[in-house]
Amino acid sequence: MSFTVYPAVDIAQGKCVRLLQGRFGTETVYSDDPVEVALGFAKAGARWLHIVDLDGARTGVRTNREIVLEVVAKASCPVQAGGGLRGIDDVVEILAAGANRAVLGTVALEDPAELRRACGRFGERIAVSLDARGAGSAGPQNEMGAAGSAGPQNEMGAGSAGPPNEMPNELTGHGWTVGSGMPLLEAVRVFEEAGASMFIYTDVSRDGTMSGPNLEGVRRLAEHTTRPVIASGGVATLDELRAVARLNGDGVRGVIVGRALYESKFTVMEAIRAADEASVDKQ
């Protein structure tokens, strides 16, 4: 129970989709009814859900707001929700509707004062999303390299994802479309200082690829912060999921799984059992 599997429901244009490496226009549509999908995961035994309004994340306009609110109100398990939550008012609304945790990303990057206010008021109910892309070493002294200049239209070429298990260095906002210029670990310090109580770490270059999670990246982040970390991106097999769960002792407290569930690589309960077994001695 100390390590949580979060089935992901990402919504774009009212549909349940998965993006490839966070790029809009690459989506695979898995269902026209995200509410049904989300409630289905809960019914299948999920202990938490992760739900994202992708259009909201990208544009700040929560196109899929009604769907998200319906899920958080109806789900038979706790839900963390994000995508386009740009201020306190959005957080108030989503928590009042029944969400158990609000996930902030872009606003944390662009308005640390607002993040501080949200954390001050809602504490443990706020998680900050760290959506990182671009190769680089993770050390605090790291200078932003060429890959750090990722602009709004940056395309992740296969080569630019860096060697496996390097830590992507630059944080992105606006649904992964805009590079912030902010190095990851520096941002973590700022967010911790603002009161963030939990981080969700996505290696965007792996997201939706089922190419395996960035274990070293998430481990180094968890080592760097005293806050719990949820890993996201790339998990395709139960073995990979177990490998993430074994980082439980390092402070990695959960994993978000998307495409692998939609493509029936394993079921929700198989994922939960695997995570429980792998993390059981690591509390």
Added chain:
Amino acid sequence: MRVAVLDYGMGNLRSVAKALEAAGAEVVVTSDSADIDRSGALCVPGQGVFGRCIANLAAAGQDELVRTWIGDERPYLGICLGMQILFERSEEDETIDGLGILSGEVRRLAGRARPDRKTNVGNVRVPHMGWNQVSGERDGTGGEYYYFDHSYAVFTSDKKVVSGWCEHGQVFVAAIQREEVTAVQFHPEKSGASGIALLEKWLESASKGKQR
């Protein structure tokens, strides 16, 4: 079984209503006392702050309604604050009394806001937010897991009303059973299959209880 879910302005009731329906109840979400009186069982959910909860109930005369309902031995289910209000007082707001139907008080969970991650002693972050195990025995294990979300918990010396214990840095009361009063600190509506099973069990015992 028709169940009235008491609407007293304390947050989202949809998931509670939906979970009761999934457990087989006919649900009305209402603040109308006649409507409640026509129901076979009463569910009082609750999230938010103790003081405001009691004040809201009192402002609508619903504190008396709950007292009378329980006094008449009609089936009651309290969830989270709906459990805490039954006790005498709460540290969360000492300017206002609880309903005092059960003896005991509500105290803030001890624990450190930031546990040492290396040792992670008891993982005692407050609020206690997450899944945890509930056991019928004070020091036992092997019970069901349910979802908790609270900073305050019930402590009572009246052990015979306690039907479930939980531990989060310290042992606290997770569930109460006294005559027709069932009350839980956790959220069955967010506890998946184990939550639905608990609601089914409550509905079954409620349907055998006193009816008007």
